[in-house]
Amino acid sequence: MSRTAADSVPTPDQTQTRRESQWEDFFRRFARNKLAVAGAVIFVFLILTAVFAPWISTHDPIYDQDYSAILQSPGHNHLLGTDDLGRDTFSRLVYGARLSLEAAVVSVGIALVIGVPIGLVCGYFRGFWDEWIVMRIVDAMQAFPSLILALAMAAVLGGGFGNAIIAIGIGFIPSFVRITRSQVMSVTNQEFVQAARAVGANDWRIMFLHVLPNSLAPILVQTTLAMASAIIAEAGLSYLGLGAKPEEPSWGSMLNVAQGYLTIDPLLAFWPGLAIFLVVLGFNLLGDGIREVLDPKLDR
Secondary structure, eight states, rough: HHHHHHSSSSSHHHHHHHHHHHHHHHHHHHOOOHHHHHHHHHHHHHHHHTTTHHHHHHOTTTOOOOOTTTTSOOOSSSSSSSSSSSSSHHHHHHHHHHHHHHHHHHHHHHHHHHHHHHHHHHHHHHHHHHHIIHHHHHHHTTTTHHHHHHHHHHHHSSSSSHHHHHHHHHHHHHHHHHHHHHHHHHHHTSSHHHHHHHHOOOHHHIIIIITTTTHHHHHHHHHHHHHHHHHHHHHHHTTTTTOOTTTSSSSSHHHHHGGTTTTTTTTTHHHHHHHHHHHHHHHHHHHHHHHHOOOOTSSO
């Protein structure tokens, strides 16, 4: 009986070969999904824009103010026009990609670092403290929409871009706890986990070498979708004055400024709104594409 269990545990070379084959298969299937590729292109474009913002922008987004060109229409000197202080809209839009990407990565990173370990431990060990303490706290937090919870947390922590990111990250923790816990509970009942136990592997080794790697697919999908929600949440908080300051080149703060000039210069609100729309669309397409590629029920 023990020999059968030991034989069912793959060797390190077999595990490495199988993982490489799985990644090759994943990228091949992903490349066939045109919408997913489009989402990936938008995601890469956002990263490149954020990284090379100083070279792409034509003006300083904060301090370069031309009071003789306030609310100027798009032209040669200002590709997308100017705002109410004569600042270049294109440059602020480009630098806004940095804040949006930072909000998405940091807030979702906070949720991952806290939510995934909690969900992993709860799903593996279960018990009274899992069912009646941790999950009840998660249920209470999920009773509120994530944006409303972020608003409440931002109000408690105070205004500012950094506090807004922390508030958004805290709001995403329950969803990562629940999805990780659910996937871990499913994986722990599979035969390869039982075989690892039979050959004497301890719980922590099983959790991190067998259970967690086989639970990453839905977590990866949730990560991409949460990034889209984080960008919307950051823009919403900045629009309401609880996120980035008005002078900072955030897409949400740009919309906040533009709301007073909709009848005079509607393009002032159009450009940041379009940027938010395209980036969120890209993340959603990427997440849906990854989900379709990883879904075992689909015929590929």
